[in-house]
Amino acid sequence: MQILKDEVRHNIVQAALSEFKREGYLTASMRQIAKSAGITSGNVYRYFKNKEELFDAIVGPVHEQYAAYMQEISQEIEHSRTRDAPEILSYFRKVEGTIVELFKSYSSELMILLNRSDGSKYEKVKPELVDLAFSILDKVIVIKKSGQARQLQEGITLARMLAATIVEGICLILRDNEEGDTLKRLIDQYMHVYSEGIAALLGQM
Amino acid sequence: MQILKDEVRHNIVQAALSEFKREGYLTASMRQIAKSAGITSGNVYRYFKNKEELFDAIVGPVHEQYAAYMQEISQEIEHSRTRDAPEILSYFRKVEGTIVELFKSYSSELMILLNRSDGSKYEKVKPELVDLAFSILDKVIVIKKSGQARQLQEGITLARMLAATIVEGICLILRDNEEGDTLKRLIDQYMHVYSEGIAALLGQM
Amino acid sequence: MQILKDEVRHNIVQAALSEFKREGYLTASMRQIAKSAGITSGNVYRYFKNKEELFDAIVGPVHEQYAAYMQEISQEIEHSRTRDAPEILSYFRKVEGTIVELFKSYSSELMILLNRSDGSKYEKVKPELVDLAFSILDKVIVIKKSGQARQLQEGITLARMLAATIVEGICLILRDNEEGDTLKRLIDQYMHVYSEGIAALLGQM
């Protein structure tokens, strides 16, 4: 009985998906992946050169799209000349929309990319997302605090924290929810909390 | 050239601190800790019985205090009979205060306890903190949504998400900030964002 | 050049057999076993989960049969109500027969079980055999010395010593003889020495 190459490859990917999800890149065991895929561990290496490439096969595609979208948003932000805070903050909606959109097609892969890529070449993705979020918040802060050097410095620290926590929260919601509608609703609520909260915070500063 | 015992112990702890911080409990290497401490791996075991006890020596003290505080708050919450949402939410201030207080004496240790203890006996600490946060939010939700079964269910999901993200955010701020005053300010601002944001969210629901 | 799995497994067992025979359970080195088997140490673990299971694979089967036989004899002794010394002593023949029988199929394994299992879960096997031998001799002593408290006490000490030396002697014969017929003859002669000697000793007491 011969199993088609594509089926085996598919099995490996499925097995790897669940292993990387559970264990993360470093701790995931190639043996366990092979076992779950119903093949021998040596055979995995016919389909994927090594652990890194297997990981790549899983998160690569979603990362590619993800990176393209983010690049786009990033450039929009850079080129934007507006000094209107709400308009700037609306970029968050784009980021959020991108993530929710990607989640619909790649829920597990995106979750792995953002939460389980430690030790792999993708471990920088989350920090870069934080940087992007920061670049948005930074603009708002700069507008509000320009000219007040001390408050500006504090504002930047605040922006960094908010960027990091917003992103971390989104990643967490991704981690804990498998169902698309629930996820979307939660992320909406989450972003709502943040936008109202940040508005209030900026208002009083 | 012989180094005094206390200095070596100190070196080991410092090396372990940075190794556990970077790698987490499981991935941290005793050999690497020894190397960073400038000694041979065998010698580490003169100072600490094994990896677990070395980890314990680092996070144990802070965990003891942490657990005592949280226990106290937990009991207060259980015994509280108020149905006043803002009053219930004020428990967050206590949790926040406890963490900031502990951070002053044990910044790295607390961060390791909360973020890098996977695989150790302390791995449940963060989830338990999430549970505590959830028990606070849950009370508020139940008050607001009692009687509306469907919305209650959604509210609980929301509360779970908020509990998880709040805690995760605090842990993150802990991770990224070494300086006490900055940390305190950031956590205050962070909690402010959440309390305003949650208020707004509940208001419109 | 690739060696077939069964051959390697066999080589490991052979190597382990001789290592355990020479060194005993605790001192035996997995590295040395691997080396003797002509493989690397990691490969041993493809065949046996760990040292304990490798030991188990060697002495487990013989222990299972051994334990079943001894259990049977043990119960016969317990239920026996006879006060006839020679009849009681005839249980030794059963024990002897069992051991000789097992030796035919498992000479080295039985020897390891009885003489080289210190530190393993089988380390109690020899002491239990001594207990069994004692329970036989004890009955005889009690019959002969009942009512004479002082001589009874001495008799029990004597019975303990005889039980220990008889068993130790049998184990020794097992250790030094690889050939079944020789072993059987020697154990027969050995038991003959003991039964005549004990008879003479009891006669004059």
Next chain:
Amino acid sequence: MQILKDEVRHNIVQAALSEFKREGYLTASMRQIAKSAGITSGNVYRYFKNKEELFDAIVGPVHEQYAAYMQEISQEIEHSRTRDAPEILSYFRKVEGTIVELFKSYSSELMILLNRSDGSKYEKVKPELVDLAFSILDKVIVIKKSGQARQLQEGITLARMLAATIVEGICLILRDNEEGDTLKRLIDQYMHVYSEGIAALLGQM
């Protein structure tokens, strides 16, 4: 507070005595010996060059006397020209007497020498004692069986077994009894069992 050298040395020896008794040469831990002696492990090496010499210090003296006695008996046996079996067997009494005599002054040391010297340079002592016992029994056998080649061969195997088990039994009695009078009585009874048993066996051959 200064402890005299002799006292420390004495403490080490006492500690080593009990450690070697419990664990045997190989498994005994220098650290544990130092600890029991109330000193640091490094200091042991001021008194004894290494584990081997410490072991030597303990069993060396008794071995010296033991070896001298055995040498003497050995020569007597070699030079003896008698063909009278009982007379030859009486050498056993000498061996037995020697051992009991040494036991009075060196109970633990002798026990260690015979039962716990595996892995040390004294590990051959017991086999040599077996050889001595064999040389006695061999003479008796040769007398009884001379001229019957086949029976002679069998007799030699028998003699080897008896030598080994007699010696092993004595060593075991040594191991299990700390009190001199009990030991003497047990060894007497033990030898009585063997002499009567062997007599009976030879009678019927």
Next chain:
DNA sequence: GATGAATGAGCATTCATTCAT
């Protein structure tokens, strides 16, 4: 004399990866 810190080789075990079949 004594300390006890330090070494380094050893142990059992795991695992990504290679490769003969």
Next chain:
DNA sequence: AATGAATGAATGCTCATTCAT
């Protein structure tokens, strides 16, 4: 294509021994 045996380096840990103090 696939197997699964094999490797070798890594892990946590122990212990006899050395040596600066």
